[in-house]
Amino acid sequence: MLKKMLTIGLSCYALNVVALDNVKIMIGANPGGGYDQTARGIGAALQAAGQAKAVQYENRGGAGGTIGLAQFVNTSKGDPNALVVVGAVMVGAIETNKSPVNLKDVTPVARLLAEYDVLVVPANSKIQTLKDLIAAVKANPGAVSWGGGSKGSIDHILAGLILKASDVDPTKLNYVPFAGGGEAAAAILGGHVTIGISGLAEFLPYIKSGKMRALGVSADKRVPEVDIPTLREQGTPVSIANWRGVYGAPGISADQQAALIKAVTAATQTKQWQDTLDKNEWQAALLTGDELAKFADTEQQRIGAILRVLGLVK
Incomplete structure (x- = not known):
């Protein structure tokens, strides 16, 4: 009986454990813009969903987000509580700035939204x-x-x-x-x-x-x-979204990646996040893990190709 009570108690405790500890979100842009709003919106939603104890934000603007991405790659390796905001603008900036780091250097978690x-x-x-x-x-x-x-x-x-x-x-x-x-x-x-x-x-x-x-x-x-x-x-067969999402640190385990995906997905189901989408006229566009990685690869190829045609990338 004692063993059964302990098992039930531990199970109940597990249900109430916060998925992430002190989440750190790198924002490759200055305060106030779309990346910043996305970061603070999903951070608040993580807390509202009971998925994070606390959230810290760091703004590191410049070069379309690639400066912040480089800092994230260099300082957050193996950190299961670290996230970086990414998106279509960063994909283009990786090409135009010939960035030494790209989205393959970080761990795909979730595309969050599309802004058309x-x-x-x-x-x-x-x-x-x-x-x-x-x-x-x-x-x-x-x-x-x-x-x-x-x-x-x-x-x-x-x-x-x-x-x-x-x-x-x-x-x-x-x-x-x-x-x-x-x-x-x-x-x-x-x-x-x-x-x-x-x-x-x-x-x-x-x-x-x-x-x-x-x-x-x-x-x-x-x-x-x-x-x-x-x-x-x-009749003009063109569509593109200024999408944004979050990636995890390089070097985290598959279980740690799964925990991040689970936590962020739960956050997107809160009223807090829906209010963020509504306020900014953003559309929900959740895509996670390997599917996000495939999508980002396709975007990199498409955006890189048109930037080269426009003469912005050689």
């Missing part, structure tokens, strides 16, 4: 549809200016993919990079660029107010609660 781009024009633009835009680009690529994020960003990559899919030489892309969404929005509304590209959340207030017209989103299917057609359904 939207193409917009000012409300008074002569361009009414995506078809109009493609026609204008085919007629004179240089006359169509595309305003978006920094060179090599997902916005830039998307513009290049659209030209390529439309049988227009991507090297003729007239891309105007901006430091932030506010600067880009001002340029679009002022008619200083023909078309704008950014994350849906960035331009959604202008779309809802009628100041901008949305031509399409870069998702595979329409984003829930936002009635904007995808590029694909309008």
Whole structure:
């Protein structure tokens, strides 16, 4: 009887054990941006799910996240409580910065979310549809200016993919990079660029107010609660997401990787995480372990290829 009681007690204790101790999340960006919001959102969700006792964050911005990734690889080997935020921007930065470290040097845990781009024009633009835009680009690529994020960003990559899919030489892309969404929005509304590209959340207030017209989103299917057609359904076979997720440290065991995957998956099922997604107009896009590794490899090849076409990688 005593043995049975001890067994039951230990089983109950096991159910209440926090999966992770003091979680440390490396953020390869400065405070306030998408990587930072993702890190702090999933960190809070880990605690809300009872999967982490405490969470510490370290911001190490620069070079599209690759500086933070390099530091993580060099200092966190074998640490089962360490995570680094990764994503599509980092995939591109690994190529453009010729980073000595890449996602193969860390342990895949979970892709968490997808943030889709939207193409917009000012409300008074002569361009009414995506078809109009493609026609204008085919007629004179240089006359169509595309305003978006920094060179090599997902916005830039998307513009290049659209030209390529439309049988227009991507090297003729007239891309105007901006430091932030506010600067880009001002340029679009002022008619200083023909078309704008950014994350849906960035331009959604202008779309809802009628100041901008949305031509399409870069998702595979329409984003829930936002009635904007995808590029694909309008005949342009292009989709891309500014996805973000977390990887574990190099050198951890398969059991430690599994524990991280289990903990992060539980965190994504909390109201805390759903509120983070809703607040930022992000879409849930959970993908874990080996499947994430395969996805990241495919992304590296696709993004690297278009960056080379655009002349951003040699």
